[in-house]
Amino acid sequence: MTAERDLDILVIGELNPDVIVSDPDPVPAFGEVERLVGSIHLTVGSSSAIFACGAARLGLNVAFFGVVGDDAFGRFVLEALRGRGIDVSTVLVDPRLPTGASVILTSGRDRAILTALGTIAAMDVDLVPAALLARARHLHSGCFYMQETSRSRLPAFFASARARGITTSFDTNWDPTGAWDGGVRDMLRASDVFFPNAAEARLISGVADVEEAARALARIGAEGRTDGGPVIAVKLGAEGALACSAGGPVIRVQALPADPVDTTGAGDSFNAGFLRAWLDGADLAGSLRYGAVCGALSTRALGGVDAQPTRDEVAAALTSNTGAATDGTD
Ligand SMILES: Nc1ncnc2c1ncn2[C@@H]1O[C@H](COP(=O)(O)OP(=O)(O)OP(=O)(O)O)[C@@H](O)[C@H]1O
Ligand SMILES: [Mg+2]
Numbered sequence: 001m002t003a004e005r006d007l008d009i010l011v012i013g014e015l016n017p018d019v020i021v022s023d024p025d026p027v028p029a030f031g032e033v034e035r036l037v038g039s040i041h042l043t044v045g046s047s048s049a050i051f052a053c054g055a056a057r058l059g060l061n062v063a064f065f066g067v068v069g070d071d072a073f074g075r076f077v078l079e080a081l082r083g084r085g086i087d088v089s090t091v092l093v094d095p096r097l098p099t100g101a102s103v104i105l106t107s108g109r110d111r112a113i114l115t116a117l118g119t120i121a122a123m124d125v126d127l128v129p130a131a132l133l134a135r136a137r138h139l140h141s142g143c144f145y146m147q148e149t150s151r152s153r154l155p156a157f158f159a160s161a162r163a164r165g166i167t168t169s170f171d172t173n174w175d176p177t178g179a180w181d182g183g184v185r186d187m188l189r190a191s192d193v194f195f196p197n198a199a200e201a202r203l204i205s206g207v208a209d210v211e212e213a214a215r216a217l218a219r220i221g222a223e224g225r226t227d228g229g230p231v232i233a234v235k236l237g238a239e240g241a242l243a244c245s246a247g248g249p250v251i252r253v254q255a256l257p258a259d260p261v262d263t264t265g266a267g268d269s270f271n272a273g274f275l276r277a278w279l280d281g282a283d284l285a286g287s288l289r290y291g292a293v294c295g296a297l298s299t300r301a302l303g304g305v306d307a308q309p310t311r312d313e314v315a316a317a318l319t320s321n322t323g324a325a326t327d328g329t330d
Contacts, residue, residue: 005134005135005136006061006135007136008061008136008137009137009138010064010132011048011066012064012066012140013048013143014048014049014119014121014147015044015064015068015078016046016049016068016101016120017045017077018042018044018264018303019040019041019042019101020041020303021037021040022039022107024107024108039302041303043302043305044305045077045104046100046120046143047142047265047267048064048268049142050304050308051171051269051271052081053272053304053305054265054269054271054273055140055272056085057305058273058276058308058311060276060279062085062086063088063089063135064081065127065128065129065132066091066119066122067091067119068091068119069093069094069097070093073098073100077099078091080305094119094122097118097122098118100116100120101116101118102114102115106262106302108261117146121146122149123149124150125154125157134164136161137279138168138169138275138279139158139161139169140171140271141158141169142170142171142173142268143171143172143173145174145175145176145177146173151182152183154170154183156190158170158187159189167192167193168190168192169191169192169275171194171196171267171268171271172196174199188229189220189221189223193230194231195271196217196232197234201234205220213234214232214243214250215246217232218248222245222247229245230245231243232245233274233291237263237266238255240252241253242288244284251288253285254292255296256296257321258297258299258300260299262301262302264303264304266296266298267295270292270294270295270298272308273291273293273295274288275287277289289318290318293314293317294308294309297314
């Protein structure tokens with residue numbers, strides 16, 4: 001590791017705000033009807049930005065590369081990330097596009113999401129400053145399927161980062177096209193950790209059983225590699241999480257018991273927690289347990305970022321829940 005690697009994680013991806021409309025019955029009524037709702041809240045949205053905030057909250061030194069528009073939403077997310085200590089100095093401002101945004105209607109039990117893409121798909125890996133990448137220990141890409149501009153070039157970008165000694169991870173989230181490919185296999189071969197949820201793992205691998213799906217993804221990622229290939233860490237919501245790499249056992253951890261206010265971004269907070277532990281040298285079970293606690297604690301407030309835990313909060317939860325988040329292998 002070279003002395004100038006002062007960044008723990010460089011995040012590349014989308015950044016946009018979420019407008020959260022919260023009410024027991026948040027369903028709008030057409031016909032120009034005005035309904036009153038409990039609250040409307042503006043916060044940091046987008047998988048990549050929520051991940052970055054979670055990692056920074058856990059004490060990691062994080063920089064973000066992406067694109068916003070020259071507008072109030074763009075300035076809001078940049079200021080929010082800056083306020084959390086994230087280096088956004090190389091985020092590009094594109095005056096030709098509006099910053100993307102989501103409106104989330106949530107009842108607590110269910111939610112509906114309306115998204116305007118704007119800058120969300122605009123991040124281009126060819127524009128990542130070489131000097132920024134050179135400072136990073138680890139590179140993370142969120143929301144692979146939304147990265148329309150440079151998705152086809154991401155695997156080669158990851159491979160070149162790994163060739164320089166930078167570890168890599170990615171999360172696809174849902175594929176809005178329903179194709180469930182888009183080069184994910186090439187990404188697996190160029191990654192150290194992949195973070196699907198159960199549905200995504202099944203759909204990408206084409207295997208119905210989630211443990212077998214994880215094993216299949218690990219085998220694909222290990223093709224042509226001598227280092228054992230990537231860890232596949234699969235998020236299972238209230239069921240916790242599991243992980244494996246090619247040739248190793250599947251390791252499971254239970255969820256930390258929670259009474260969620262809002263599960264938005266729990267997966268991204270899990271990713272941040274897993275990587276905090278993994279980059280510190282924790283084993284697979286320890287990394288999974290740390291991620292699962294971060295995911296559960298992040299559900300304590302509306303939106304993705306407001307309840308993300310500090311390391312002290314994770315330590316306290318791990319201590320007081322020795323019965324929970326136990327692991328098992330098979
Ligand atoms: N209801 C819950 N109770 C306890 N823990 C939870 C709950 N929901 C999520 N978690 C924790 O957070 C982790 C990630 O959540 P989830 O499985 O929902 O990820 P995801 O589907 O990728 O989410 P996202 O909506 O952010 O993409 C889970 O593995 C689990 O450890
Ligand atoms: Mg997810």
